[in-house]
Amino acid sequence: DKPDYGNWVPQKISFFLFFASIVSYLVTFLLNIRLIVGLLKIASLLFLGFFIYLEYVYWLLEKDDKGMQRQFWTILIEQLNWDGNGKALDIGTGSGPIAILLARKYPSALVKGIDYWGEPWTYSRQNCERNAKIEGVSSRVSFERASAVDLPFSDGEFDAVLSNFVFHAIKFQDRTQLIAEALRVLRDGGAFAFQDLFNDEFYSEDFLDIVEGWGLREVNFVDSSDYIHIPIALRPKHMTGGSGILFGIK
Numbered sequence: 001d002k003p004d005y006g007n008w009v010p011q012k013i014s015f016f017l018f019f020a021s022i023v024s025y026l027v028t029f030l031l032n033i034r035l036i037v038g039l040l041k042i043a044s045l046l047f048l049g050f051f052i053y054l055e056y057v058y059w060l061l062e063k064d065d066k067g068m069q070r071q072f073w074t075i076l077i078e079q080l081n082w083d084g085n086g087k088a089l090d091i092g093t094g095s096g097p098i099a100i101l102l103a104r105k106y107p108s109a110l111v112k113g114i115d116y117w118g119e120p121w122t123y124s125r126q127n128c129e130r131n132a133k134i135e136g137v138s139s140r141v142s143f144e145r146a147s148a149v150d151l152p153f154s155d156g157e158f159d160a161v162l163s164n165f166v167f168h169a170i171k172f173q174d175r176t177q178l179i180a181e182a183l184r185v186l187r188d189g190g191a192f193a194f195q196d197l198f199n200d201e202f203y204s205e206d207f208l209d210i211v212e213g214w215g216l217r218e219v220n221f222v223d224s225s226d227y228i229h230i231p232i233a234l235r236p237k238h239m240t241g242g243s244g245i246l247f248g249i250k
Contacts, residue, residue: 086159092166096128199242
């Protein structure tokens with residue numbers, strides 16, 4: 001068996017766009033009003049265009065072991081300045097790739113993955129546990145349902161905390177507070193690495209100054225594009241535009 005880590009582009013959306021394109025075009029044969037027929041044909045082409053775009057992005061993300069998803073996972077873990085001893089937390093684990101890859105890299109680490117799971121993604125706790133078993137790390141990786149807004153862990157409980165493209169997707173007025181909550185459960189001297197869409201759509205321009213003002217031992221920020229080539233199709237703000245990694249030591 002192979003692990004199933006899914007794709008950031010839900011196929012349901014692509015299928016809906018394709019269906020909408022077909023329906024819009026077919027309806028034009030039932031109408032005689034030229035203006036409406038013209039508008040429906042334009043709508044059909046737009047739906048088809050978005051469908052083709054999303055399918056291309058889907059392919060880019062997981063075309064093989066060098067797909068963009070895996071590249072983003074890899075560069076995040078590479079920025080974590082941790083020796084692999086102790087406990088790590090993966091916030092918004094999805095299908096479990098970060099937690100599992102971290103456990104594979106550090107044979108003595110215990111890793112916890114948390115997520116709220118649900119639509120529009122098809123990820124689940126069972127999916128994560130199956131992947132961990134296939135990858136041979138199920139004895140050291142566990143998963144539970146929890147919210148990144150209010151983590152059910154004690155202050156300083158973990159030696160390392162990571163998150164990959166999660167905070168921007170949570171409807172929260174000040175996403176720096178999600179970072180603060182993640183750091184709350186990290187021990188003093190522990191390592192952190194958060195990859196997200198750090199653009200003006202989701203974060204204020206001074207978010208880095210705010211984090212640096214918390215008195216952490218070390219705070220660094222790099223653009224994800226400094227480490228991997230991000231294709232043009234993935235650069236819009238709601239894809240991976242403005243993606244970066246905030247990392248350091250508490």
